[in-house]
Amino acid sequence: MKTSQSLLQLVCRAPYKRTFLRNFKLITFNIQRRNYASLENETVKTAEIHKNESSKAVNYTTDIYTHLKRNPNFKELSPDDIKFFQSILSPSELIVDNGNNQDDLIPYNTDWMKKYRGKSKLVAKPKTVAQISKLVEYCNVKKLAIVPQGGNTGLVGGSVPVFDEIVISTNNLNRIRSFDPISGTLVCDSGCILEALDNYLAEQGYMIPLDLGAKGSCHIGGNVATNAGGIRLLRYGSLHGTVLGLEVVLPDGTILDNLSTLRKDNTGYDIKHLFIGSEGTLGIITGVSILTPKRPKSVNVAVFCLNSFQNVQEAFIISKGELSEILSAFEFWDINALKLVKNHLVQGANFPLDDKYPFYVLVETSGSNKDHNEEKGVVKDGVVAQDNTQIQNLWAIREGIPEAGSKSGSVYKYDLSIPVPVFYNIVEETSNRFKDAGIFGKDKLVTDVFGFGHIGDGNLHLNIVAKSYSPEVAKLTEPYVYEWTEKHKGSISAEHGLGLMKAGCIGYSKSQKMINMMKQIKQSIDPIVSIGSKTIQTPAIEKRVADAYIGTVKFIDKRLPVITGAITPVL
Amino acid sequence: MKTSQSLLQLVCRAPYKRTFLRNFKLITFNIQRRNYASLENETVKTAEIHKNESSKAVNYTTDIYTHLKRNPNFKELSPDDIKFFQSILSPSELIVDNGNNQDDLIPYNTDWMKKYRGKSKLVAKPKTVAQISKLVEYCNVKKLAIVPQGGNTGLVGGSVPVFDEIVISTNNLNRIRSFDPISGTLVCDSGCILEALDNYLAEQGYMIPLDLGAKGSCHIGGNVATNAGGIRLLRYGSLHGTVLGLEVVLPDGTILDNLSTLRKDNTGYDIKHLFIGSEGTLGIITGVSILTPKRPKSVNVAVFCLNSFQNVQEAFIISKGELSEILSAFEFWDINALKLVKNHLVQGANFPLDDKYPFYVLVETSGSNKDHNEEKGVVKDGVVAQDNTQIQNLWAIREGIPEAGSKSGSVYKYDLSIPVPVFYNIVEETSNRFKDAGIFGKDKLVTDVFGFGHIGDGNLHLNIVAKSYSPEVAKLTEPYVYEWTEKHKGSISAEHGLGLMKAGCIGYSKSQKMINMMKQIKQSIDPIVSIGSKTIQTPAIEKRVADAYIGTVKFIDKRLPVITGAITPVL
CATH class of the missing domain: 3.30.70.2740 (Alpha-Beta Plaits)
Structure with a gap:
């Protein structure tokens, strides 16, 4: 391994040299190239761990949030409805409550944090977009409420039912449709698991421009529906920049065919952006076209501890200036987070960090050229040696923080x-x-x-x-x-995202004018309103929480019933 | 200058080595660091050159495109209207046709290609957003048609009037509002000239993530309204990824305050994306918040000539693989473009390229580290020497192509x-x-x-x-x-963008379902339709071309009158 230059030295360049030398202490160096594939396989998969635990003890959402009232305009599931679902879906694609199969329904009714639990009696797991279109059209006509669900790894209660909404899961919609190794454009079903896509791309020399702790469970469609950020946003930007096209089933069952693979297309309004981050309230995303970057040939990682948050800021400014285009992650956590991970996840002698500093930052660089990256990101010989296990542990600290909290x-x-x-x-x-x-x-x-x-x-x-x-x-x-x-x-x-948790709180971050415009757009896509009927009826998809908010959330004066529809991510 | 490695060698790595060595010929090397600032000052500024030429000889748009009919629902300018404009704007902010000042109006009525010419009798050049809001509200109530105009450098006839529309120019709206040197977030008025912003940012060590030939004249608001691409898109992505927030005056005069500086904000629909690329049809962009990248410390440029388009593709694939994160431009032109530039712009002995190869590519790399970039992008000693003039000429070839065409x-x-x-x-x-x-x-x-x-x-x-x-x-x-x-x-x-030129042709690139959805959105923001009136009236902004298309474009069967509103970019 080439170790010609110190990351510490790099970070400590003028004008911050003195400050940094006083305040930094380099805990460990992890300069071997990070093997993405093997790392991912060993990553702590928060969501999976929780999936396997019983969720029977979770309270019903309506028992905790008693102000939520079911909208009586939605009808309840009838035997005829079930027959229709059975006519579209095979037995393996359908779970219907028969009085004895509660355990089968629980994973779809409960979120992994055990904070929310719904009472759905029907889970549809279609294999095709055509099936989804037929189901949504039927539900819209019959006024049956729907909640779309992807990997169910969301953190805001947006992906599980509140009442008896029908769950439409993208679990079986997991086909890679095409990949172009010249442009790097991937087209796939929305139910593809993020990590599975990344593993597929790794074989082609590419990577998915998104990485987050739930990657082993979350669906790309849910990532898009919630505009997921994660640890690669710093380098590759948001999904608004990388998603090239979407296929969406609208509330009336229309399949919107916007699955472009073009990097540039200025013909009319760029509709896809409305669905990115809309948390499933405007339609169900069924297909995603995304531009993927070349997989870095070399990845380096180091962790620093710092004595103040001021130092964290200074370290970031200098890293950004010096590392610029090869800086791929700059993550931070505090000592309390570190202690939780140490106590609940990575016990024993192989825990690589001392827990006596208030702040920690993980810096990752990645690039096309091994030698050059090492020159940019490498640290001196002689400071704490490293092996693969230790590298895994370093990443596991950052990625294990949410799980360590939950265990506590x-x-x-x-x-x-x-x-x-x-x-x-x-x-x-x-x-x-x-x-x-x-x-x-x-x-x-x-x-x-x-x-x-x-x-x-x-x-x-x-x-x-x-x-x-x-x-x-x-x-x-x-x-x-x-x-x-x-x-x-x-x-x-x-x-x-907003989800159920923050549905009523949008006013803290958006002005009344902005919210009004969102309402206008929601109404324009609403299948009843948009065809010009005077009777504004409640559409099937996604009004469930708006409806839920017939009650009152006392402490939030800014809640806005209609826009609170923004709460059913596919994630 | 360090010249340790050949770009030719780099590009010629296996498996393409043999092919490339046979087909490539390295014409010249330009390995000195490109000085952005000085280069920009000497750049051929197409739009400016054309601005200074008389446009009196240009035919009126309605004389050439005789199928265009003025919508009689729009009223004509009255003395009372002029009085209102005079009450809002100072004399220097207003040009009104008085029978003797046609020359003052021509630059606003004519596009630089001399392809389109309107008949506006009033040009408003407000200095504040509040003024624009008042003017637009008035025009909407009075049914006076408007065309927003930025730098008027567009290529599709979207920024000039067709009939007697009032021109609202952003020429005087050119204030930099704030810049945060830690995050790189710039907030500015929409009428700021792209090059002026880049020069401002250069002093801070940052750059605007967008570069195009018209940079000396075009406005950032117009860039956003048309989702301009340019030569930096390859590296920094589209404006959908870099624009953080927008301030927009809606057709009813409402000022939409979406000028966020946050890199992440998932609270409701991301409305700003509707305006990016909507060519001014949904409102007038008055403020832009944009994330700017660090200015590269080192920039290298080389030009290759190639014997087939197949070779151009191969060169791109290899460059992308080898140069990855430091590749900042990969431009191509053919021999006919080269000959035009040679004949009309850069005559004489200092023209650096032979005009005997069918294809040429310009490869630019840029990065944070001078040494590393030179190692990645540098060519061997001994091949055609270079100086600054020659570098300027190389870039001038690419950037001069449109102008050379126009001169011909x-x-x-x-x-x-x-x-x-x-x-x-x-x-x-x-x-x-x-x-x-x-x-x-x-x-x-x-x-x-x-x-x-x-x-x-x-x-x-x-x-x-x-x-x-x-x-x-x-x-x-x-x-x-x-x-x-x-x-x-x-x-x-x-x-x-679509502009007047392609307003009726959207159906070639978008499905009927997509177009329907655009219409729904347009209608939802339309001030008359959106308030629920049964009478759908023509709003002031941007329907002018929809209205224009009361006539028939015979050869384009797919034209869609309402959506053709997508044609009045601020660019």
Whole structure:
């Protein structure tokens, strides 16, 4: 291995040299090329682990959120409806509640955080787009509520039913349709698992421009529907930049054929962007065309610990300046997150980091040329040696943080975009609120508050671990966290989406004018409204939470019933 | 200068080594770092040159396209209307036809290609967004047609009036609002000139992620409104990926405040994407927030000539694989384009390229590290020496192609996305059509057919030089070129937009379902329709061409009157 230059030295270049030399301590070097394929196989797969655990003990969403009322305009499932579903789907593509098969339905009714649980009696798992089109058309005519579901790895309660909505799962819609090795354009069904796509692309020398902890379970369609961000956004940009086309089943069953593979096409409005991040409220994404980048030939990783959040910011600025086009990840976590991982996931002697520094950053570089990357990203000989196991562990720390939190208790997750200078303040201030209320401590209601996230994107994940989901905790964080974010011109949902959790909170991040325009667009795609009928009826897809909000969420004055339809991601 | 490795060698790596060594000839090396700032100052500024020439001789659009009929629902300008405009705008912000000032109005009524000329009698050049809001609201109430105009550098007749539409120019809306040197986020008025922004950013160590020939004149708002592509798209992606927020005046005068600086914000539908590429038909963009990348510290350029288009493709595949993250441009042109530039622009001994090869490619690399880039992009010593002048000339060839065409005659421009394998066929086949018709040759109606463009984006610019704009030429190219493009699943507008030129041709690249959805969206934002009135009235902004198409374009059966509203870019 070539080790000609120190990453520490690189990061410590003028004018920050003195500051950084005082405050940095290099914990470990991991300069061997990261083997994407093998790493992925060993990655902690949060969602899968949780899938295998029983979810029978989870409370029904309607029992916890008692203000949610079912919209009586939606009819209940009848024997005739079931017959129709049976005429479209084979027995293996359909689960119908028969009184004895609750266990089969639970995985589709419950989210992996065990925070939300619906009461659906029918799960459809079609294999073709034509089937989905027929089912959606039928539901729309019959006024049967639907919730689309992908890998069900969402964090905001958007992918599971609230009441008795029919679940349309993309589990069986998992075909790779085409790949062009010259342009790097991949076209696939929306139910393809992210990691499966990446493994397929690896064989062609390409990679999927998106990477996140749930990659072993989440579907590409759900990623698009929620505009998932993840750890590669810094380098490859958002899905608005990489998705080239989408195929979507609209609420009236129309199949929108916008599955372009062209990198440039300026003919009319670029409709696909409406569906990216719309969380399934405007239609069900069934096909995705995406531009994939060349797989880096060389990947280097290092982790630093730092003495202040100011240092974290400085490290990012310098890394961005010096590493520029080869910087592929700049992740951060705090000591509380580290301790949780150490205690719950990676116990023993092979844990590579000391837990005595307040902040940690993981820097990854990747590029086309092994030698050049090593020159850019390599550290000196003689500092902590490394092997593959240790590299895996380093990544496992970052990717295991959400799971470590969940193992420790019931987790409140806030996914915020915040200007970097005040980025970490919300973690400290939230902790103080619990301390002041006397409910923070080892044997108290709240046991942990920690922060981690993507510095490069201004995306903080604020997590609060409690003994159980409780109004006492929620009262101290909501709307406090949302108001704080609004005050600092941030976003209350950076990458998780609104879901059921934040459906009523859009007003903290979007103006009334913007919300009005969203309503106009929603109405224009609404199959009843759009054909010009005077009677504005409730469409089948995605109004379920709008309907749910017939009740009142007292602390959120800004909730907007219609737009709260933005809550049923395919993720 | 360090010259340790040959770009030729790099490009000629296995498995293409033999093929490439046989077919490549390295014409010149330009390995000195490109000085962006000085280069820009000397760039051939096509639009500016044309602005200074008299446009009095240009025919009125309605005299050439006689099927266009003015919509009588729009009222004509009255003395009271002029008084209102005078109450909002200062004398320097307003040009009103007084019978003696035709010369002042001509630059706003005429496009730089001298293909389109309108008859507007009032040009408003507001300095503030509030003024624009008031003017648009007034026009909407009074049913006065408007055309928004930015730098007026568009190629499809979208930025000039057809009839007597009022011109709202963003010329005076040119303030930089803020720049954050940590995140690289720039917020500015839509009337800022692209090159001025780039010069501003250069001082901060950043660059605008967009570069095109008209940079000295075009406005960032027009770039966004037409989703301009240019030579940096290969590296930095489309504006859908880099634009973070927009401020837009809607047709009813509402100022939509979506000027976010957040890189991630998943709260509801991402409305801004509707305006990117909508060519001004949904509102007037007044403010832009855009993420800018770090300015490369080192830029290298080389030009190759090749013996076949197959070689051009092979060169691209290898360059993409080997240069990956530092490849910043891969431009191509054919021998006919080269000869035009040589004859009309860069005469004399300093012309650096032989005009005896059929194809030429310009490869640019840029990165954060001078040494590494030179190792990646540098060529051997001993091959044609280079100096700054020669580098300028190389870039001037590529950027001068459109101007050289215009100096040679009246140019028909087709801007196509085509799969790369059949990319160049359309140029050859179009030439053959003119030859077969006996109108192609030095003293004939058509004097030149040439192709150039962005290989990496699949974007071909097919240009036909004629003695004059003539139905005989158009008959042979339209709908032929559009049908050919449709057959190969391409786009009839890669980056120029539809404009007046292709307003009726959207059906060649978009399905009826897609067009229906665009209509729904247009109607939902339409100020009359959207408030639920039964009477669907014509809104002030942007229906002018839909209205214009009350007549019939005979050869295009797929034209769609309502959606043809997509034609008034701010560019």
